[in-house]
Amino acid sequence: MNWRVPLADVNLGVEEEEAVLQVLRSGWLTMGATTSAFEKQFSEFAGTKHAIAVNNATAALHLACMALSLGEGDEVILPSLTFVATANAIRYTGATPVFADLESEDWLCISLQAIEEKITERTKAIMVMHYAGFACDMPAIVELAKKYRLFVIEDAAHAVGASLQGRALGSWGDLGCYSFFGNKNMTTAEGGMVLTNSDELAEKVRIMRSHGMTSLTWDRHKGHASTYDVVALGYNYRIDEIRAAIGIEQLKTASRKRQTRSSDPTLSGEVRAALSRSGNAICGKRGQSSFHIFPVLLPEDVDKDAFRESLKEQGIQSSFHYPPVHHFENYRQFAPNSENDLAVTEQAAKEK
Ligand SMILES: *Cc1c(COP(=O)(O)O)cnc(C)c1O
Numbered sequence: 001m002n003w004r005v006p007l008a009d010v011n012l013g014v015e016e017e018e019a020v021l022q023v024l025r026s027g028w029l030t031m032g033a034t035t036s037a038f039e040k041q042f043s044e045f046a047g048t049k050h051a052i053a054v055n056n057a058t059a060a061l062h063l064a065c066m067a068l069s070l071g072e073g074d075e076v077i078l079p080s081l082t083f084v085a086t087a088n089a090i091r092y093t094g095a096t097p098v099f100a101d102l103e104s105e106d107w108l109c110i111s112l113q114a115i116e117e118k119i120t121e122r123t124k125a126i127m128v129m130h131y132a133g134f135a136c137d138m139p140a141i142v143e144l145a146k147k148y149r150l151f152v153i154e155d156a157a158h159a160v161g162a163s164l165q166g167r168a169l170g171s172w173g174d175l176g177c178y179s180f181f182g183n184k185n186m187t188t189a190e191g192g193m194v195l196t197n198s199d200e201l202a203e204k205v206r207i208m209r210s211h212g213m214t215s216l217t218w219d220r221h222k223g224h225a226s227t228y229d230v231v232a233l234g235y236n237y238r239i240d241e242i243r244a245a246i247g248i249e250q251l252k253t254a255s256r257k258r259q260t261r262s263s264d265p266t267l268s269g270e271v272r273a274a275l276s277r278s279g280n281a282i283c284g285k286r287g288q289s290s291f292h293i294f295p296v297l298l299p300e301d302v303d304k305d306a307f308r309e310s311l312k313e314q315g316i317q318s319s320f321h322y323p324p325v326h327h328f329e330n331y332r333q334f335a336p337n338s339e340n341d342l343a344v345t346e347q348a349a350k351e352k
Helices: 014-026 033-046 057-067 084-092 111-120 138-148 199-209 217-221 241-264 270-274 304-313 331-333 343-350
Strands: 050-053 077-078 094-098 103-106 108-109 124-129 149-153 175-179 192-196
Touching: 014 241, 033 192, 033 241, 050 057, 050 199, 057 149, 057 175, 057 192, 057 199, 077 084, 084 124, 084 149, 084 331, 094 111, 094 331, 103 343, 108 111, 108 124, 111 124, 111 138, 111 343, 124 138, 138 149, 192 199, 199 241
Parallel strands: 077 094, 077 124, 124 149, 149 175
Antiparallel strands: 050 192, 103 108, 175 192
């Protein structure tokens, strides 16, 4: 189907084509100078000391959990209204996901109060997700985390270019994770990035990204190291030079594209007001959104399928973003009391 308004559009130009060709002709295909340049430029863009490129955001989230040594017996508080990868990353380490409710139907981010209610002696971390690119209440969440000595991980998969009080989303917590999947605002086809200001956490992420090895092929190629040790059970979560080259080009236009999304006449003013219940979730009341998703909640009695069919007839693509994670068969056990604990999430799910 040829959508007039697709859910996500791929925005690649001759610049990306040229950049890929250069890599192919260079003869160095994986994690080398282009990846380093991409990481450096991304860390400047996001304002963090470190940016570590990986093969996707799920790997980024997993590495973030591992860098914090999460494991069996630990609890991590997160929203249920997210892509399942957020929760999976926690479970890869053996830790338990604990779902907390959303702020409100006007702001579909995890609620500060709900987080605090879920804190137990086992809680080790909070994993927030900036839904659609709208900011969670990071100053308050970081403060709460300090009070209870918890770590904060930001799933910033939706949030390239988004900020709060002038600080990039993804740079507020101990670690932040970005996705460059094909339908995200900025893409490398598959790709992700871990952000942190901590030298220690960055070192752990770098080591775990490549088999737990202390030096990389690139370092050895450059004569920086002749051998290596393996100091942890690591993974192969590396990115390659082709994707890094696309990333560098995409980053150059990321701010301009965010601006375009924020001022798109079809998405601003009247249309937004007409489609949102109060306008907040779509217009934005906190920070600068990346506008990754144009969220719409419909009253419960509206026939959702008919609404989407009518959009389809007009060439407008739509999707459910997202079925709450705790509704999935593999996750039901993690939300035994969801009617009470996740009331806003349940209501939002009915209205999507
Ligand atoms: C896309 C997405 C991910 C996973 O990203 P990948 O790069 O596809 O692994 C994680 N969390 C959220 C909220 C996402 O939207």
